Amino acid sequence: MAAAGKGAQPALLKPTPNQEEAARYIAQYLLQNHYRKVPVNDSLAQQIFNRYLDNLDNNRSYFTAPEVEKLRQEVGVHLDDDFVSGNPARGFAIYNLFLKRAREKMVYMKSSLQTAQFDFSAPETLELERSKTAPWPADQAGLHELWRKELKYQYLSMKYSGEKGKNIRTELLKSFDNRIKIFNQQKPEDAFQAYMLAVTSSFDPHTDYFSPDEFENFQIDMSRSLEGIGAKLQMENEYTVVNEIIPGGPAFKSNRLKKGDKIVGVGQGDKGEIIDVIGWRINDVVKKIRGPKGTVVRLKVLPASQAGKGPARIIRLVRATVDLQEQAAQKKIIYKNGRKIGVIVLPSFYLDFEGERQQKQNYTSTTKDVTRIINELKRENVEGIIVDLRENGGGSLEEAVNVTGLFTGKGPVVQVSNALGGKMVLRDENYPMLYSGPLVVLVNRYSASASEIFAAAIQDYGRGLVVGDRTFGKGTVQSIVTIQRPFSMFMKQSDLGQLKLTIAKFYRISGGSTQHIGVLPDIVLPSLIDPEVVGEDTYTSSLPWTTVSRTPYLPSGTVSREEIASLKKQFASQSARNKLYQSYLADLATLNRIRQRKSVSLQEKSFEAENKALKEIQDRWGDANIETGKKKKTDFILQQAAGVLNDLVALKARPAIPAAVPAARPAVRQVVPVR
Structure with a gap:
């Protein structure tokens, strides 16, 4: 041609x-x-x-x-x-x-x-x-x-x-x-x-059509068993964009590829030519990225954190089968001011649906794993627990409800409204409260869907503090519909493709939606994620935030509004004196100034200086969990969350003033006559 x-x-x-x-x-x-x-x-x-x-x-x-x-x-x-x-x-x-x-x-x-x-x-x-x-x-x-x-x-x-x-x-x-x-x-x-x-997408951003070929790739991605990098991709304009990082995969372990990143080139091995893939069909890009276990693929990426400014980064990944064990909840112990703090890292809310249906003894379940970890942390006498939901894009709704019950006790967790206006309340009926101590839920802009349901319920029950960034804001439910003709013995039924259709919406038990605005943290720990690029409110057709009636529930009162206000004030005072935290905020301010500029300089000195600034910020803070040689960088945000939990533990340890004895009223003495 x-x-x-x-x-x-x-x-x-x-x-x-x-x-x-x-x-x-x-x-x-x-x-x-x-x-x-x-x-x-x-x-x-x-x-x-x-x-x-x-x-x-x-x-x-x-x-x-x-x-x-x-x-x-x-x-x-x-x-x-x-x-x-x-x-x-x-x-x-x-x-x-x-x-x-x-x-x-x-x-x-x-x-x-x-x-x-x-x-x-x-x-x-x-x-x-x-x-x-x-x-x-x-x-x-x-x-x-x-x-x-x-x-x-x-x-x-x-x-x-x-x-x-x-x-x-x-x-x-x-x-x-x-x-x-x-x-x-x-x-x-x-x-x-x-x-x-x-x-x-004129109906909403999560409704989509799949051709028969595209649906085959969608099913492979959902099975999460193919050897590759462990990422779901989608097309936006002429770019292949990372839509989800699958827990347990090479991309997840590297912590360098993020939701919203644009893949503009793919190279095979450590020396293979990086081929430009802008404008390619998504299926062809996927074929380039997939490959045998143990082989190297290099991705040329425009990071979402840089809002399209600055040059691409080269990310080296070793292909592997997604490890289901790596998806599982994990336990950490960290120390803050001498206090032992437990951390439960939840990459997703997972469930072996088939194993559960067949009532297998050892089927995989988030609730089972979190139950085991809580019991282990209690035996180790931790003084508080952080549930880390950063990067957790959701998963099983059933598991989100059950895991919530481990911290709140039996009761309602989330409301679901369907397209016909019907509403149902999902509640934990099976799992009594397993942990009632000081609790922090750590979230960021990538925490979405089931993660938001958990965080919102903890907040509504007053069971703990939500700390971090505002969450993604995905409060909608999708279903896959096969487009079928009326029955014909001469035609295959599935050759017209499939439609992913938004059919319902989540609401908090307090009545507000998690849709569009997400869950607002009690104490803000800003991340490097660009809120102008990542989040439900970045889509022009996203469903609006709305409310329904509150469902009856009994708040636990573990953390009161007054205590949250006190902890917020204490965090602001401490962080103002923390030189490392102030350095982080200064770098974040620099990053935001670069992001907010509507244009990029074509003057080489300015371009080089801006690129250098972006790289230095990324090196200092961006890959907080990556092992570099033998030295492991500190997870800066987790340490700040541990500081908040430490303050909560200290606050709860103070002796309470009996409310029944007003401090201003003098005691009444009974006079006994002497005989």
């Missing part, structure tokens, strides 16, 4: 009959079964249109403003009718225009790279994430000026990415050639997936 710009263009993509049929069923399922009841009108048409263009052209570097307005008037206004009728043809028309412009851009970049003499001393900047900050260019000249700056940025990024011995121009040319090849090999499935993503 001829390359773009040198001969015949690839044929225009058209939807297949199967895709047209699937689109009709997708519309029916969404309108009838989705939790959010979305009216089909001009507003929905514009939502689909805007979301589709943002997905295809997030940086507004392919289309011009007049083109977008023409598409809006001629195509966008009809997308609500197309949605109901299951007609994706106009979606394909937009995708074909995107491919045409994308080829033109790569040809321009190649030509410019071969002739350009870059001036890296000029005080130029490039706006990043232009969908939030800038309009589409006014004309073709505006596009070309934007492409010129992007080329300078890519050159600098590759120069400071840490890849040694590379000829930058040669590598960039190979990347552009590869991108042209990908654009020329697009199939109807690629256009259909892109358009359906805009449709489904």
Whole structure:
């Protein structure tokens, strides 16, 4: 097939009959079964249109403003009718225009790279994430000026990415050639997936369509048994993005790959060439990353913590089968001011559903493991317990409810509201309170779903302190639906794909939702995670925070509001005198200033200085749990949480003043007459 710009263009993509049929069923399922009841009108048409263009052209570097307005008037206004009728043809028309412009851009970049003499001393900047900050260019000249700056940025990024011995121009040319090849090999499935993503995510960000091939990969990811790196991936715009780090896998153990990171290159072994994978199909990227146990894969990553600023990092991982034992709850003992503190690390809420169903004696369960650990910690006479839920993306709802009961006793844990308005209360009926002592729950922005249910219940019962960052805010429930035709002996039932559909919403027992805002910590320990990139509120279509009626429950009163206020004040006073903590806050402030800038410098000295600052901050604080040679870095945030727990233990150890004896009232003496 001829390359773009040198001969015949690839044929225009058209939807297949199967895709047209699937689109009709997708519309029916969404309108009838989705939790959010979305009216089909001009507003929905514009939502689909805007979301589709943002997905295809997030940086507004392919289309011009007049083109977008023409598409809006001629195509966008009809997308609500197309949605109901299951007609994706106009979606394909937009995708074909995107491919045409994308080829033109790569040809321009190649030509410019071969002739350009870059001036890296000029005080130029490039706006990043232009969908939030800038309009589409006014004309073709505006596009070309934007492409010129992007080329300078890519050159600098590759120069400071840490890849040694590379000829930058040669590598960039190979990347552009590869991108042209990908654009020329697009199939109807690629256009259909892109358009359906805009449709489904207009209902909410966790509703998605899987083609038959994609669903096969989804099932492999869910089984968590394939040899690889232990990460679930998804497509966002042209990037392969880390959607979940699976506990027990190589990525989890390394603590370097994070949710939201963009994978832009993949290399095999320690010396294999890192191949640019921007614009690749997700299935093809997954095939590159998977491989035999014990082999090395190198990932070139744009870290989510840097908000797209700064060059890529190279992460080396050794492929392995996800170790279920590594997923299990683990115990630590740490000391703070002479006090022995127990830590329960919970990477996920896991359950061997099949083993439980068959009533096997030793089936895997979070509740069983946490029960064992609590008993061990009690025998070791710890003075308090930290439940570490950082990076815990959720898991089994049943296990989250049962584990909560180990700390709160029997009673309600979470409310679930379905699409029809029905509500049920999930409660722990089987597990009495096993631990009633001082408790801290440590969370961060990656703590989601079942983790938020546990943390919210501990907070509502007044059973302990929630410490750390605001949690993710995923308070919705999804179900996988197979798109099926009416029965036919001549057709397979599953060849239209599957739909992941949001069907319910979680609510705290106090009535508020965990959706959108997450769980707010009692004492804030800010992490390096960028809240503008990670979290439910970063999605434009996320369901809102709402409330339902409170369900009856009896707070334990272990930690009162007054005690929380006192501990908060004490933490602020101590941290103000803590030089290490103040140094951490200063670095975090620097990181946030870099993140909040809407543009990146194309002046090499400034670019290099900013990159150096980002790297130093990451080295100091970012990989707190990684072993470097024989020296293990201190988990700084865990130590701060231990300090809060230490203060809670000390507060509870103070003698209580009897409430029945008012201090201001003098005692009444009984006078006995002398006879």
